[in-house]
Amino acid sequence: MTSTILDTIQHNPLLFGKDTEECIVGAHQQSDSTVRIYTRKGLSTESRDEAFYPYFFLSDGALLSEFTPPENEKFWLIKLQGSNYYRYLAIFRSWSNYRAAVEHIQSKSARANDTDEIPAPSVAQKTHLLYNKGDAVTQFLMQTGKTMFKGMVFEDLYRMQLDIETYFKPESGKSSKVEIGKDQVIIVSLSDNRGWEKVIHAHGRTEKELLIELIAIIREKDPDVIEGHNIFRFDLPYLHRRCEINGIEFRIGRDQSIPRNYPASIRFAERSIDYTFYDIAGRHVIDTWFLVQSFDVSKRAMPGYGLKAAAKFFGVARENRVYVDYADMADLWENNPEKLLEYALDDVRETREIASMLSGSNYYMTKMMPYGYAQCSRLGPAAKIEALLVREYLKEKHSLPRPENGQQHSGGYTEVFLQGILGPIVYADVESLYPSIMLSYKICPKSDERKIFPQILTNLKDLRFAAKKKAKEERKQDNIQVADNFEAMQASFKIVINAMYGYLGFSAGIFNDYEEADRVTTTGQDIARQMIREFESRGSRVIEVDTDGILFMPPSHIQSSEEEISLVNEVSSVMPEGINIGYDGRYRKMISYLKKNYALLHYDGTMQLKGSSLVSRSGEKFGREFIRDGFRQLLEEDIQGLHDLYVTWKERIIHHDWNVLDFAKTESMKSSIDQYRADVESGKRSRTITYELAIRKGIDVNKGDRITYYVSGSGMQSNHYEKGKIAEEWDKNTPDENTQFYLKRLDEFAQKFIPFFKPQDFSAIFSSDTLFSFSPEGIEIIREIRNKEANSQHEEEISF
DNA sequence: ACGGGTAAAAC
DNA sequence: GTTTTACC
Numbered sequence: 001m002t003s004t005i006l007d008t009i010q011h012n013p014l015l016f017g018k019d020t021e022e023c024i025v026g027a028h029q030q031s032d033s034t035v036r037i038y039t040r041k042g043l044s045t046e047s048r049d050e051a052f053y054p055y056f057f058l059s060d061g062a063l064l065s066e067f068t069p070p071e072n073e074k075f076w077l078i079k080l081q082g083s084n085y086y087r088y089l090a091i092f093r094s095w096s097n098y099r100a101a102v103e104h105i106q107s108k109s110a111r112a113n114d115t116d117e118i119p120a121p122s123v124a125q126k127t128h129l130l131y132n133k134g135d136a137v138t139q140f141l142m143q144t145g146k147t148m149f150k151g152m153v154f155e156d157l158y159r160m161q162l163d164i165e166t167y168f169k170p171e172s173g174k175s176s177k178v179e180i181g182k183d184q185v186i187i188v189s190l191s192d193n194r195g196w197e198k199v200i201h202a203h204g205r206t207e208k209e210l211l212i213e214l215i216a217i218i219r220e221k222d223p224d225v226i227e228g229h230n231i232f233r234f235d236l237p238y239l240h241r242r243c244e245i246n247g248i249e250f251r252i253g254r255d256q257s258i259p260r261n262y263p264a265s266i267r268f269a270e271r272s273i274d275y276t277f278y279d280i281a282g283r284h285v286i287d288t289w290f291l292v293q294s295f296d297v298s299k300r301a302m303p304g305y306g307l308k309a310a311a312k313f314f315g316v317a318r319e320n321r322v323y324v325d326y327a328d329m330a331d332l333w334e335n336n337p338e339k340l341l342e343y344a345l346d347d348v349r350e351t352r353e354i355a356s357m358l359s360g361s362n363y364y365m366t367k368m369m370p371y372g373y374a375q376c377s378r379l380g381p382a383a384k385i386e387a388l389l390v391r392e393y394l395k396e397k398h399s400l401p402r403p404e405n406g407q408q409h410s411g412g413y414t415e416v417f418l419q420g421i422l423g424p425i426v427y428a429d430v431e432s433l434y435p436s437i438m439l440s441y442k443i444c445p446k447s448d449e450r451k452i453f454p455q456i457l458t459n460l461k462d463l464r465f466a467a468k469k470k471a472k473e474e475r476k477q478d479n480i481q482v483a484d485n486f487e488a489m490q491a492s493f494k495i496v497i498n499a500m501y502g503y504l505g506f507s508a509g510i511f512n513d514y515e516e517a518d519r520v521t522t523t524g525q526d527i528a529r530q531m532i533r534e535f536e537s538r539g540s541r542v543i544e545v546d547t548d549g550i551l552f553m554p555p556s557h558i559q560s561s562e563e564e565i566s567l568v569n570e571v572s573s574v575m576p577e578g579i580n581i582g583y584d585g586r587y588r589k590m591i592s593y594l595k596k597n598y599a600l601l602h603y604d605g606t607m608q609l610k611g612s613s614l615v616s617r618s619g620e621k622f623g624r625e626f627i628r629d630g631f632r633q634l635l636e637e638d639i640q641g642l643h644d645l646y647v648t649w650k651e652r653i654i655h656h657d658w659n660v661l662d663f664a665k666t667e668s669m670k671s672s673i674d675q676y677r678a679d680v681e682s683g684k685r686s687r688t689i690t691y692e693l694a695i696r697k698g699i700d701v702n703k704g705d706r707i708t709y710y711v712s713g714s715g716m717q718s719n720h721y722e723k724g725k726i727a728e729e730w731d732k733n734t735p736d737e738n739t740q741f742y743l744k745r746l747d748e749f750a751q752k753f754i755p756f757f758k759p760q761d762f763s764a765i766f767s768s769d770t771l772f773s774f775s776p777e778g779i780e781i782i783r784e785i786r787n788k789e790a791n792s793q794h795e796e797e798i799s800f
Numbered sequence: 801a802c803g804g805g806t807a808a809a810a811c
Numbered sequence: 812g813t814t815t816t817a818c819c
Contacts, residue, residue, distance in 0.1 A: 036816035411804030502802025
């Protein structure tokens with residue numbers, strides 16, 4: 001006998017996700033054909049606040065949706081967005097389909113792309129949304145009137161409308177930010193667990209006593225926000241584990257609960273890092289290690305992401321900052337504890353400074369997202385954009401679509417027309433190319449039936465404009481602090497605006513639309529080509545175009561920057577409505593090397609290198625320096641200097657006149673050692689120097705770890721993977737780096753200069769043959785390198 | 801849990 | 812020559 005939907009619902013918790021015990025939604029059949037879904041009552045437990053669920057702003061028992069299931073399906077799925085994952089809810093017509101639904105949903109394949117056979121619900125109705133309820137933190141803070149750091153009243157956080165009034169309400173309230181005091185040293189001085197036992201014994205106190213004191217301090221200070229550098233991968237799991245070992249309950253939540261933790265991962269461009277997220281009830285945990293990496297995704301300028309390197313980079317390391325070698329910590333604690341405390345306190349100060357510099361935009365984002373501060377700091381832009389869309393759909397009582405299968409086909413237009421040493425140079429770019437296209441050409445995913453996407457984009461643009469204006473006004477009146485706040489605010493809008501194009505092509509985005517993504521890029525290509533034509537028809541010689549920016553030599557009658565600006569403005573005025581070209585800089589000279597690879601010489605004499613083949617951070621440092629200095633000589637057309645540079649490096653390599661960091665390489669590990677072993681075993685990958693090194697040295701490797709190594713020994717055998725050594729092993733007194741190997745590397749770096757010289761000239765410059773003294777006499781630099789197909793075609797085109 | 805295009809490095 | 816990685 002086939003049971004009805006109502007039977008099924010009444011006898012089973014109809015809906016379940018991947019984590020069945022976290023089932024959050026109840027439902028019942030309203031009539032023969034409709035099903036209603038409610039939020040379920042009574043699921044909040046002591047440590048589990050509702051902030052984790054996408055519906056935390058719904059009251060218990062609120063009607064979430066009502067829809068008509070399709071006739072002929074055994075079961076179907078709804079994809080609901082969670083804070084850091086998606087939850088699939090299955091609805092099935094009869095009990096006999098229960099197993100199939102469970103298996104499907106629990107199988108790995110129950111992901112965004114495979115729900116072809118399972119139609120999404122089409123109509124959802126009558127949702128009682130209770131806004132302003134907020135998560136547990138908000139509730140707590142609203143009750144107690146406590147404020148969050150930077151003087152922001154917390155209750156403002158969850159007024160989630162996108163309107164100017166809410167955003168620009170004057171901020172008030174006192175900060176309850178935690179004072180940095182010596183007592184916090186306890187937390188950071190744990191950064192070396194090897195020293196821990198000694199620390200305890202040296203002071204005659206047990207680890208247990210210290211942990212109890214630590215928990216008491218957290219309770220007493222009662223922080224809203226806890227910031228730490230690598231806090232998710234070290235401090236919190238470490239403390240948690242030590243508490244367990246000592247039989248102490250790690251009750252650091254505001255409600256005295258033990259933090260909930262679960263595995264999570266975060267992506268920074270091509271790298272992804274696994275970590276354990278700690279949800280401390282009533283508090284927001286911010287990892288500054290993530291903040292600096294996120295910062296560097298676009299800047300690509302940081303030498304390292306460790307606290308000390310980051311602090312130096314941001315200029316927040318104080319002059320007499322105490323540095324301590326990990327290996328010396330235990331001894332130091334016994335012999336000079338004051339110094340160790342000072343060191344630890346410096347760690348705290350630097351973390352605090354970095355957090356305040358980088359967390360502004362995340363903080364303001366909490367005002368427009370249904371996510372708290374901690375979540376906003378670790379989620380990627382796609383999750384945030386989708387949250388904005390989903391929120392509007394819930395508000396409008398409309399069902400959600402599912403992602404479409406497929407892929408994007410086009411990208412930005414990139415071409416180099418001229419190569420060589422060229423100048424003078426003007427750089428112009430289309431302001432916010434993709435967002436402008438999306439606004440002007442009314443880009444909207446087809447699944448977005450309510451046309452929310454363009455609305456959000458327009459709202460964000462207006463808000464950003466207003467915030468920028470405010471920042472400017474406040475800065476004029478010397479209200480630096482307030483101006484900085486508006487600056488952070490506009491930055492948070494900018495991040496979301498710029499990510500909206502990417503969301504269209506995101507495979508797991510429920511509102512994705514590859515055709516629209518393609519429409520954005522192909523329109524961008526047309527605009528780029530039009531821009532080229534307009535500059536050329538005004539006598540400019542275009543050197544390179546990359547997506548939205550153009551480098552060109554203006555016609556000779558244009559000399560001053562004012563004239564250059566008016567040329568750019570003139571071209572801008574003939575571009576399509578809503579597309580503006582901005583003047584973004586002028587340069588004395590440039591070396592156009594390859595697509596996306598060039599050197600710019602500013603009028604003040606500084607030089608800027610761009611492109612992976614010129615600034616790659618994965619290569620040896622000496623190579624980078626050699627190329628940088630060599631390009632400078634090239635720009636100055638100093639052939640003798642170029643030769644001297646080469647000879648100097650060659651001498652230094654031969655005489656070991658350098659330091660390990662000049663020739664060591666840093667690589668990040670993508671898998672564990674076990675995974676590597678299995679892959680090598682099965683022939684999926686071949687041996688690599690870093691893993692072999694780690695195995696030999698017994699170093700534990702986790703995904704995302706970085707190893708700095710160099711090649712030792714002698715000879716030029718093809719495989720160096722057994723000759724790797726950790727950078728720390730190198731000793732200046734007994735240098736053992738492979739001289740032949742690094743000489744070969746130098747010659748490889750020298751190859752970059754081949755296009756600028758005749759072959760025999762190149763050989764003469766990059767040789768240290770001392771039999772004949774080198775003379776630059778008769779050597780010509782090739783200023784215009786020509787061989788490009790696109791180049792000749794293009795010149796034909798404009799000569800007509 | 802943003803994208804495509806590109807070149808170099810690693811195998 | 813192909814795959815992987817890192818850069819814009």
